[in-house]
Amino acid sequence: MERKIYLSNTSLSRAREIFLQAALARKMGDEEIATVEAAGRVTSEPVFARISSPHYHAAAMDGVAVKAADTFGAAPTSPRRLRLEDNAFYVDTGGMLPPGCDAVIMIEDIFYPDKENPREIEIREPATPWQHVRSIGEDIVATEMILPSYHLIRPFDIGALINGGIFTLKVFKKPRIALIPTGSELVEPVDLPEPGKILESNSYTFAAAVRDWGAETTRFPIIKDDPAKLEAALLKAVEKSDLVLISAGSSAGRKDYTVSILEKLGRVLVHGVAIKPGKPVILAMIGSTPVVGLPGYPVAAYMALELFVMPLLYNWQKQTPPQRPILEAFSSRRIISSLKEEEFLRLKVGKVNNKLVATPLPGGSGVTMSLVRADGITVIPQDKEGIEAGEAVSIELWRTPAEIENTIVCLGSHDLSLDILNDHLQKQGLGYTLSSAHVGSMGGIIAIKRGETHLAGVHLLDPESGLYNIPYLRRYLPDMEIVLVHLAKRELGLIVAKGNPLGITRIEDLSRNDVVFVNRQKGAGTRIYLDFMLRGKGIDPALIKGYEREEYTHLAVAASVAAGGADAGLGIRAAAQALNVDFIPLAWESYDLAIPAFFYNSAQCKALLTVIASPSFREGVEKMGGYDLRQSGKVIWRQG
């Protein structure tokens, strides 16, 4: 079996320079299009007015057109008489002045001295020449340059062009992009996939992105892993395209023959760029057509698209890519980064106590939700080993600064109701959003202590008192003013496979030889509950198979059980129900929100508490099963 394992580690700036230089040798031609369809297009040459606007002397008011000289000397005491259709003429705004007229008198200043003879009018003030007249060319003079070359046409430019007699004009063609998805495992997104099959989504993301950047797209059907088919598709694509994007197969694995085909048909400029995610990108030319081989992992692919394809497309249209706002924030934690690559980190950003705090989103280059949830990205240079907790980082925002200002940050334990809460908050229409990141209950308490969160979701059982949350807040935040608001009671229990084939009924069964467990991460309330129960029952965790395998959410635990990766996990009923597996109830736990006083008194918090108390939110959560929200919104404890 032939296996090529090589990827260069070209720096991003060098790779981009090499690629753009080669690709921009290809020029975008221009085409003549109708002015009325030209919004968003870019002029390829200057546009000169064919006619003036107005193209005649026009009345600027409704009134009577006169020759100013005929009115000289008029005064209230010695009015001047004029005769309509003779030396005075009704004109409407925009209408043409009759020959010889050089002024308009407003209709309010016209008097009718003779009721019998409505053509007789009287003027009591002289008109000055050119008063209330829009003279020819006031707006645009024929032959004047209306728009220069390389001008992005906006709505009101269309008005100016038409007024200057321009009904068609030359604009750059839209770059034509061919999208070729590859991979035998891929299926079209029309039916839910069989196990082992992957829904093809990258080409649709690419298509939407490059259309935003001014291109038009042709998507090829999925090419199975067959070099001959890919070669045929590529040859067809380069014929009719300005740029070809190949999705997946850009790495150096068993089926990654894309690079050899590109070497055969053209020249590979770069294979492998020192960026993370996005390393296994291929930048190539077939004749005069640039070809980009994008990684199969969606986050890597999207980053490579922004870094290489976006600048090319804007450059072809002689435009500059839109700049995202840059903000400086403080990193909430230490982040390790490799010296091998420049790293593009997706982050959540929130403003707490007038301090912008950034928290990296979990997940590698396969986690599309890290793009969906990102508030922005930061770049860790190749020669930097990472970011210290509390270090200032420069963030390219994917949301507006106003949205960040209006974001309520909730670090702490994961609960499904938080997403529902955010949804209802958005619907409230005050512009607030809830951004929850899952760091476990203890992580949430520490975040409050450090001033990095507006509130924390907590469900921590105190083994001694049997109380939830309050003892922990007393112990870890003794000097802070805190309000504890109840959110929900949740049913906690063992999540087991459908039909419970191993007959698991209690905690003790977890140490059985035939049972594989899946655990939650350290610091999670559920983990603390488990360890408390194990200690109480004298069970050695070392006896539990899979005790060391940690998942970060209830849903991930249930998903693991559903897929047969584990036989049992500890979690909430709603998660089991969602994944259609069985649930052995053990206890009702209290999931509360710990809210520092500074935030409790804010408008944002009031909006949040209004939603929490609303019937529609409660129904939305209880519908999931295993939730009791009868007491939600109740202040159960205060300190300070």
Place this chain on the structure above:
Amino acid sequence: MERKIYLSNTSLSRAREIFLQAALARKMGDEEIATVEAAGRVTSEPVFARISSPHYHAAAMDGVAVKAADTFGAAPTSPRRLRLEDNAFYVDTGGMLPPGCDAVIMIEDIFYPDKENPREIEIREPATPWQHVRSIGEDIVATEMILPSYHLIRPFDIGALINGGIFTLKVFKKPRIALIPTGSELVEPVDLPEPGKILESNSYTFAAAVRDWGAETTRFPIIKDDPAKLEAALLKAVEKSDLVLISAGSSAGRKDYTVSILEKLGRVLVHGVAIKPGKPVILAMIGSTPVVGLPGYPVAAYMALELFVMPLLYNWQKQTPPQRPILEAFSSRRIISSLKEEEFLRLKVGKVNNKLVATPLPGGSGVTMSLVRADGITVIPQDKEGIEAGEAVSIELWRTPAEIENTIVCLGSHDLSLDILNDHLQKQGLGYTLSSAHVGSMGGIIAIKRGETHLAGVHLLDPESGLYNIPYLRRYLPDMEIVLVHLAKRELGLIVAKGNPLGITRIEDLSRNDVVFVNRQKGAGTRIYLDFMLRGKGIDPALIKGYEREEYTHLAVAASVAAGGADAGLGIRAAAQALNVDFIPLAWESYDLAIPAFFYNSAQCKALLTVIASPSFREGVEKMGGYDLRQSGKVIWRQG
């Protein structure tokens, strides 16, 4: 003749409040669309994943899938043997782990001990459970909320939705907008218009704008001034639209019956808003459909569109209109504003000597070029009488701050070559633009003195020395370091009607009784030349008819002559040629660029001088006729 003259003067904030409250009673429904077509649309409900992603345990690397337990104890000194297709299985990245497997060993770490038997493999390190495995739900867990309500769908959201098994989803419908252009004088923009006819352009500007704001449009044919026809069109429009925009006829003049029809068919909420431009706007409802009557003047219409229609459309889609950047700049001159209205002023903005300077653009609500040329707008509140020269004003930018930084400001005399210069500068591709405003040669010198311009175009004849420009710079800028760069020699002369029917041949003819003159404004080099000639010849300006009528550009003078508004004017040959009128040459004058030293040494200026020296620029200017650029770019004088 019935003439209603009334317009209320409702404040903008009140008018907007009244309108939005009524219009937003109408809700945008939702529709189910394909995910792959959903970019740019807005979710109307939360979207929950139907499947997990990955939906099976997948290999994260190309390699061999194993049960980790089978590899425990493996070491270089005691390798472990496995057998392919038995307890080890080739997997590609993304492929499904065979049942029982829980780890992947990278292909680099697989050894083949037995050449005869390629199914035998050797492992020299133990695998840890779940290494190189993307476990089920790593990205998305089934039932998880992928997107909340009211979420604007971005390209990578499409990828996440597909991965979660979402192939269709509910989004808000696009608001349907009917555009009704009205006015008997209007003609479609297909042929150049007859005198008295006006090209209909506003509806096309509106269509392009509201499409940017998320709507779809239906444009009605032009409705002549006939109340019955407008009524019929309105009834048809409200039936199928969420919003109707009527172009023109919103004022209170003779043919402005729009408001009475709206009163008959529905209710008029506001007629007349205290804004300038945009005052005569009508805000109405017919049943549940909002109707906006927009002014006929294009600038007024566009401002009203942004102020009333944009917030409605974004609100219907539960989005916030994009915020333009706000900058503070200093006003270069005193601006008077009425206490009757809130005034929206279009401005040029430039950064000179690290100071942002704003200069209002000339032209009233009929001058579309004041929108085209605007760098931004400022709002003068109703209770403010104006802006003092040097006062700080807050500007909503229509270009990016980077574009403003890269703008070369040229205040001074008008010359056609400056537009050509800007066009070539843009084509140079360094991102620089030339922004020229026409304040006359003396105005340009004063602007240099005040530090408000990078350079000034000047053509001032010194009557005593017969020299151009240098004596003026010596006199008015004695202490400044200045470089005078020659741009062009221009042929100056009398612009007269085609065929010169009055037989005008020299300056003396201007005082003839049968000749009407059109002048340039005070301070213009051409005006100074004229006054110098008149004095030299002992001609009293009072004898020249039209001496007091001032135009601001050569082209405007030529246009006035072309339209018969004047018999003669003084200007350059290129202007006469452009307007196809006759030209009587009088002299060659020197049009130069006065450049302060601080700017002369900048990168921007070097780029500008490179363009000035380029053959393509010279040819472009000389093609207009009456220009000699053989010496262009030559430094003709330096001071300091």
